[in-house]
Amino acid sequence: MLGSPSRALRITAAVRRVGPSPLALLAATAETHPRRVAWRDAAGQLTYAEVVRDLRRREIPPGRGPVTVRAADPRDLVLDVVAALAAGRAVAVLGARGGRLAAVTPVRPGVTFLTSGTTGAPRAHSLRSGPAALRPYLGMIGRLPRLVAPTVASPSQPDHGHAFLLVLLTWALSGTYVQATGPVGRVDVLSGVPVQLRDALDAGWCDGAQVVVSGSDVLDPALARRLRHDLGAAVWDAYGATETGPVSLATPVDVAAGTVGRPLPGVTVRERDGVLQVTTAAMRQFLGDRGRIDDAGRLVLTGRADERVVSGGEVVNPERLREWLERLPGVRSARVAVVPDDRFGHRLTATVVGGSLDPAAVRARIREDLGPAHVPVALVVEDC
DSSP: OSSHHHHHHHHHHHHHHOSSSSHHHHHHHHHTTTTTTTEEEETTEEHOOOOOOOOHHHHHOOOOOEEHHHHHHHHHHHHHHHHHHHOOOOOOEEOOOGTOOOOOOOOOSSSEEEEEOOOSSOEEEEEESSSHHHHHHHHHHHHHHHOOOOEEEESOOOOOOHHHHHHHHHHHHHHOOEEEOOOEEEEEEEEEEEHHHHHHHHHHHHHEEOOOOOOOOOOOHHHHHHHHHHHHEEEEEEEEETTEEEEEEEEEHHHHOOOOOOOOOTEEEEEEEEEEEEESOOOSSEEEEEEEOOOOOOEEEEEEEESOEEOOOTTHHHOOOHEEEHSSSOEEEEEEEEHHHHHHEEEEEEEEEESOOOOOHHHHHHHHHHOOSOOOOOEEEEEE
16 A cells, blocks of 8 residues: 555655655666566566666766657557656656657656647646645545555556556556556456547457546446446546646546546636635646536536547647648638537537548548547538
């Protein structure tokens, strides 16, 4: 357990030896359980001792300048970030989801993730460090069922703050993190965006789980019931945003009541004119969702308070796609619409006027430049 005295002492000793970074979590477990698996994916697995040796080989020199991590492979991305943090560097995480055009310079030490903006280019958000910023994450561990060295599987990519922190929480519990791209057998925890959880069920990836933690999008009640029935799992729902970090955690009882649970420690939520105002150590007064607070102090979401569109857990920007299309050679105008989608909730469609374009090639370039979530489900090219 994270809170056991012996575990706390080992982490404290590791922090003194290697510094206050995720490497301390790995080093503390490597001392007592060097052969325990820390990471597993389709390419194989790494023990805690092997991860520590791998990080030392990466040899990112100490310095004051930021480090940008663009690794497409989840394993390399996580290890590159941890190695940079161990060297005391500020890190910008720019995986495939942000697209080639995404660029950001960290403004403070720690990890900076990309969050899709409501207007203009994607924005950067840095995870703050310190006791106040850690309270919501520790609160999540405290509310979830007690887990000792759990096997935690997720199909989510760690270039997203939610999945990256899931890796760190797994290592904090001396557990095994599984980057799921296929069958994972029975696990202690399965976590992901609702569309990913549905796909995992449909494909038969998971034989069972003690706990399922959904996040980053609305959890449909029918999917929650199916997860309980098919996996025998207690279904929890985490609510938050890249800008704020975790805001609340819904227990199975809260999920059944149609809420996203009570605010986590260190998080304050107020309702004003039907809009939830969230204050955390990461951001003050973030406004993103309409909702209310029920008599039990639980958050009930009723819709978005801004123009953001969520597609499969990713925030997409129709205006950004339109501007990108209109910069293509020969294009006179472009229209982008948001349409409902059974699988992703919403998808984008686009119509382009002018230009001799190959829709398949344009879609490939959109994926490369803006990220996969911005690829329109339908792209129509019209003559002038």
